[in-house]
Amino acid sequence: MIEVRELSKSYDKFTAVDRLSFSVGPSEVVGLIGPNGxxxxxxxxxxxxxxxxxxxxxxxxxxxxVKNPVEAKxxxxxxxxxxxxxxxxxxxxHLRLVSRLYQVREVEERAKALIHELQLTGKENSLPAELSRxxxxxxxxxxxxxxxxxxxxxxxxxxxxxxLGIRHMKxxxxxxxxxxxxxxxxSHLLHLVExxxxxxxxxxxxxxxxxxxxDELRARPDLAAAGSNLESIFLTATGRDDSRAEPAGGSQ
Amino acid sequence: xxxxxFVYLSWCSFRNRLRVRLRRLKQPxxxxxxxxxxxxxxxxxxxxxxFRSSFGRSSPDANADAASIVTRYSGQILAIGSVVxxxxxxxxxxxxxxxxxxxxxxxxxxFLFQAPLTRRQLVHYRLIRSQAGTIFSSVxxxxxxxxxxxxxxxxxxxxxxxxxxxxxxxGIGVSLHHQSLRQAGxxxxxxxxxxxxxxxxxxxxxxxxxxxxxxxxxxxxxxxDALSEVYRLATTGAAGVVLWPYRAMLQVxxxxxxxxxxxxxxxxxxxxVANYIWVVRSDASFEEASAARAEEVATALxxxxxxxxxxxxxxxxxxxxxxxxxxxTITPFQLAPVGRPEVAIFWKNLIMTSRRFSxxxxxxxxxxxxxxxxxxxxxxxxSWPAITSVICMVLxxxxxxxxxxxxxxxxxxxxxxxxxxxxWPISGQALLRGELAAPAIVLTSFxxxxxxxxxxxxxxxxxxGELRSLTMxxxxxxxxxxxxxxxxxxxxxxxxxxxxxIMFPAWVAAGSVHARGVEATxxxxxxxxxxxxxxxLSLLPGAIVxxxxxxxxxxxxxxxxxxxxxxxxGLFMLAECWLAIEGLGRLLERTDVSAIDATE
Numbered sequence: 001m002i003e004v005r006e007l008s009k010s011y012d013k014f015t016a017v018d019r020l021s022f023s024v025g026p027s028e029v030v031g032l033i034g035p036n037g038x039x040x041x042x043x044x045x046x047x048x049x050x051x052x053x054x055x056x057x058x059x060x061x062x063x064x065x066v067k068n069p070v071e072a073k074x075x076x077x078x079x080x081x082x083x084x085x086x087x088x089x090x091x092x093x094h095l096r097l098v099s100r101l102y103q104v105r106e107v108e109e110r111a112k113a114l115i116h117e118l119q120l121t122g123k124e125n126s127l128p129a130e131l132s133r134x135x136x137x138x139x140x141x142x143x144x145x146x147x148x149x150x151x152x153x154x155x156x157x158x159x160x161x162x163x164l165g166i167r168h169m170k171x172x173x174x175x176x177x178x179x180x181x182x183x184x185x186x187s188h189l190l191h192l193v194e195x196x197x198x199x200x201x202x203x204x205x206x207x208x209x210x211x212x213x214x215d216e217l218r219a220r221p222d223l224a225a226a227g228s229n230l231e232s233i234f235l236t237a238t239g240r241d242d243s244r245a246e247p248a249g250g251s252q
Numbered sequence: 253x254x255x256x257x258f259v260y261l262s263w264c265s266f267r268n269r270l271r272v273r274l275r276r277l278k279q280p281x282x283x284x285x286x287x288x289x290x291x292x293x294x295x296x297x298x299x300x301x302x303f304r305s306s307f308g309r310s311s312p313d314a315n316a317d318a319a320s321i322v323t324r325y326s327g328q329i330l331a332i333g334s335v336v337x338x339x340x341x342x343x344x345x346x347x348x349x350x351x352x353x354x355x356x357x358x359x360x361x362x363f364l365f366q367a368p369l370t371r372r373q374l375v376h377y378r379l380i381r382s383q384a385g386t387i388f389s390s391v392x393x394x395x396x397x398x399x400x401x402x403x404x405x406x407x408x409x410x411x412x413x414x415x416x417x418x419x420x421x422x423g424i425g426v427s428l429h430h431q432s433l434r435q436a437g438x439x440x441x442x443x444x445x446x447x448x449x450x451x452x453x454x455x456x457x458x459x460x461x462x463x464x465x466x467x468x469x470x471x472x473x474x475x476x477d478a479l480s481e482v483y484r485l486a487t488t489g490a491a492g493v494v495l496w497p498y499r500a501m502l503q504v505x506x507x508x509x510x511x512x513x514x515x516x517x518x519x520x521x522x523x524x525v526a527n528y529i530w531v532v533r534s535d536a537s538f539e540e541a542s543a544a545r546a547e548e549v550a551t552a553l554x555x556x557x558x559x560x561x562x563x564x565x566x567x568x569x570x571x572x573x574x575x576x577x578x579x580x581t582i583t584p585f586q587l588a589p590v591g592r593p594e595v596a597i598f599w600k601n602l603i604m605t606s607r608r609f610s611x612x613x614x615x616x617x618x619x620x621x622x623x624x625x626x627x628x629x630x631x632x633x634x635s636w637p638a639i640t641s642v643i644c645m646v647l648x649x650x651x652x653x654x655x656x657x658x659x660x661x662x663x664x665x666x667x668x669x670x671x672x673x674x675x676w677p678i679s680g681q682a683l684l685r686g687e688l689a690a691p692a693i694v695l696t697s698f699x700x701x702x703x704x705x706x707x708x709x710x711x712x713x714x715x716x717g718e719l720r721s722l723t724m725x726x727x728x729x730x731x732x733x734x735x736x737x738x739x740x741x742x743x744x745x746x747x748x749x750x751x752x753x754i755m756f757p758a759w760v761a762a763g764s765v766h767a768r769g770v771e772a773t774x775x776x777x778x779x780x781x782x783x784x785x786x787x788x789l790s791l792l793p794g795a796i797v798x799x800x801x802x803x804x805x806x807x808x809x810x811x812x813x814x815x816x817x818x819x820x821x822g823l824f825m826l827a828e829c830w831l832a833i834e835g836l837g838r839l840l841e842r843t844d845v846s847a848i849d850a851t852e
Contacts, residue, residue: 050674050845069841073677084672088604096587100596101676107589 001026001075001151001182002047007056009042009206016042018206019056024151024184024199029177031193031200032186035238039206040186044153047184048078060151074102077144081156083136085128091115091139092124095146102147114142119168133160141172151182158189170196194230204238254369258377266384285775292777326506328479331486334498338454340419341498344426345451354378354424372532379421379531386416407513411505414520418501421527428534454494461491497523593678597686598693601661605690637709644706648699652738655695656745657783663687663750663840671845681837688750688833692743699738707731733818740794740825741787747829748786751836752779754843794824 002024009017017039024030034040045051047058049069058065063072085094092111099107115121118138128136137160144152154173158166174196177183187193193200200217202210210217210233217223217233226236276282354375356364364374390412394405429447462469465485472478486495500519507513584602587595666673666687673683711727756779798817805813 045671045845048675050671052842052844070677070679073675076675076677078675080671084669086600086604086669088607089600093583093600093603096589097596097600099589100587100591100599101593101678103590105589 001061002184003057003059004043004047005057005059007043007046007058008054009039009046009051010054016206017046017203020203020206020208021056022201022208022211024182026150026180026182027177028199029173029183029185029197031197032184032203033188033190033193033200033234034203035240037205038203038238040203041155042206043203044078044155044184044186048076048153049073050078074147075150077147077149077152079137079141079144079152079154079157081159083128083133083140085136085139087128090125090127091120091131091142094139094143098143098146104147107146110146110148111142114145117168117172118142119165134162134165137161138165141169145172145176149181151184152176153184153186155186156189157185157187158192190230190234200230202234202237210237254373255376258380261377262381262384282775285778288775288778323508325479326508327483330499330502330506331483332479333502334486334495335458335482337419337498337501338458338495341422341426342451342455344423345447354428375532375534382420383417386413386420389416403510404508407507407510408505410517411507411513411520414504414517414524415501418520418524418527421524421531425527425531425534428531432534457490457494461485461489592682593676594682594686594689597683598689601665601687601690602694604665605659605661605694637712641706641709641713644702644709648702648706648734648738651695651699651702652741655698656691656742656749659691659695661694662691662746664753667753670843674845679837680840681834684750684754684833684837684840688743688746692739692746695742695746696739699742700735703731703734703738707734729814733814736815736818736822737825738822740822740829743829744790744825745783745787747832747836748783748790751832752782754836754840790825790828791821793828794821797824 004023005021007017007020008015020039020043022030032040032043042051046053047060047065049065049072052066058072060072061075063075065072086097089097095111095114096107098104099111104110115124118141120135120138120142123131123135123139128139131139137157141157152173157169157173161169170192173183173185177196177198185193185197194214199213200210201208210220210223212220214230214233217230217237218228223233223236226232277286356378364377369377390409393412394408397408462485465481469478469481472481485491487499492499500516501523503516504513504520507516584599584606587599663684676683678686707727707730710731711724798820801820802813802817805811805816
């Protein structure tokens, strides 16, 4: 569903993403993880069309995001880490606006179901300024899901949510994956990634350093010694495992 | 020790801000902006000084500069200035404003508010920080006033610094005073009695003085005589006593020589010190309001940097104020779930217009305006229709010329949320059409409304002079011609404004936060010039074709036609807009969100 081929993104002389390739199939929930500045956000922004790739290609549902952006975006939903809402539109008006943009006919039924699923009942006529950050996050997610996207991208989806909200969010992500959507979750919360993702892509300094299921990563010879949990694998893969570092002069 | 820390913080902030601006000059757009900004500064501020001192050209006309005007009319300026300052002070007391007395940035709140500092030390820090701006303003104002000598330059600078510092301190004092009273609750307002008595008494004195001398003021033969009378009233009697502090302040920068300056300075300093003591002795706890304000500003800047919409900080407060828990869910029209996506963006922007600018209220009063205008047309007093007609023409001019610059319910407003717009499954052209529709239709409606009312009024009056030969049909056709041209003119300007935002997103201020500095001033001037040149160029094809056709008809028939050239001009403008939207839409699809900078 999502095909990233040799993607590079540069800002002036700085290369944020360097020849990155990976794919996400239907019903897959892929965790995209990496240290700060690894190029995760640039990658996600290129996939959803916010930024243009410097090199390489991205296809969503077979549609090239540069050559045929409208068709590619029709299949996509992007949930940014910061909920981005129009401050003068109510919750219901947001859903109506997005429905029209995506040509969703049964807007009222879907909106009602999403409002119930995301516990926004009673907030239909509220403006964003009257909502908590977690509520805003839920509205942004409702807007993203109303057109039943086939490819969904979550950037730090748990930020600002309370424990109950976190549980519901995890259920929403898994539910969409099981329903056949290709899902990418970018997060620093490795336990979340470990819990809900079927595959993990680790990038560092714009380059992919690992790609596979957790078992496949554990079985990799260079990561086998790291341990069984994702945190250890991540730190070893990105060369940031201080506990395994050689003492100064030890290898001399 | 604390003072040294404050000075260190201020100095480091200044130095690093300068470094950021210098580093920014690596980008061509800032270099171009800087060049134009410097040319502007040179032309309007420094060139007159340099030109006179270097080349010694001091013709009689050149001498009639700002400095000599100030010297010649110092008495009148003193009188008018003291009344103006009094009015400012009275307004500050009556309407203290919503902003906190002392503004801090978010890092300042984070580091200083939790540091072991007294409230007085925080006030001192803020006063030190504000001095940079006060001194800079004083120097610039001095340069603009073109002092005749070095000494008069120093007198003006020091005097202006004193006046600005007192105004700033007094404003802070008033805000702190009101804050303190609010914190004290209902009982706190009882403490206002002294201020209210003084203010009320002063206003009564000035009004009575004015009323008693109204005849003398009205019978003044020349404006200069009237000003002399104002000077006499403001410097003598009870009014003279009320206005003394304001006069004492202004006497410092207006001092003609060093001796007069030294005479006036102690009184000015006395007022400054009195205000300073009043401010530092205030018991108001300003921290909460200042922290809230710092949070609002920081959130707005972060929103721009991340390509998000600027938040509306006081939305909750407004709701509570009007006692509503939910907003009005009335929308301009019911949005159908399927159809052209442009309509959805048009719908969104209309909602924004109605909720942010109270368009509904304006539309509600428009029948009233029309009714009054029609009633006035049939009235016995012939001047009413004429006045209404002129008012409508002025409003029409403002709508067409200023409307597209100020009505930003289009892509310029949404530029701060470009990241969201770019995820929508619509073409750049459709997005731009949708964004432009709301301001174009709203402004055109207003333009047509003013044209219809103005034309009706114009038709009802008996024209005089050169207009005597105009028939009713002529007048109606002029109105129709304006209605034909105005949509194209409005849409054309909107396309240019939005086009500039797409082509140079970093040059357009997103929301209400503006970049500062000489280079930013240069950028704004360039944008203004580009807008003007483009609209003139876009008018040319239609004007040429329409004009030639009108000439041809005139030569053939001897009839001056208005409607046909207007129709051609309007259609040409709309066609150009359509072509421009097609091109700009493609450009919009390629616009990178990272091209939009956050301002300082």
